[in-house]
Amino acid sequence: MLTILLYLIVMALVGGMIFLAASAVFGRSEELPPLQPGTTAAVLPAEGVTSADVDALRFQQVLRGYKASEVDWALHRLGMEIDSLRAQLEARSESAPEVVDADAEAVSERPDDV
Structure with a gap:
């Protein structure tokens, strides 16, 4: 015993x-200081989000993954960017419909690569 x-x-x-x-x-003991309440470490530019910006995007990790509020914010920002680009595309297509139609015909005339 x-x-x-x-x-x-x-x-x-x-x-x-x-x-x-x-x-x-x-x-x-090289810990980062805690973030101020209401702030986030996730950063995206105000306009003109690129793929490099999305690749560099990092979220704060919590017990079960990433902080949901930061992920929701990033998805909201990316959604707004997509809506903005779609609105710009629609504005261009309305101002020059003949250019868009010519492009559509050129695409439809291409042979399939199958």
Whole structure:
């Protein structure tokens, strides 16, 4: 019985030393300061979102994934950008319908690559 207790104590000491060594190597207390309430680390430009902006987009991680409010905000911003681009495209097509029709005919005349 004393041998089992001695093994448990030695295992706890070795485990504690390994934990302390790993904490010294990997846990250097280089934590970022907390964000102010109501702010986010996710950043997108006000206009002209590019694929590089979306690739660089990062969200704060929480217990079960990403912070939902940041993801919702980013999706809302991207949706607004898509709506803006669609409105610009429709405005262009209304101002020059013959150009759009000529492009549509050129596309329909192309042979299939199948």
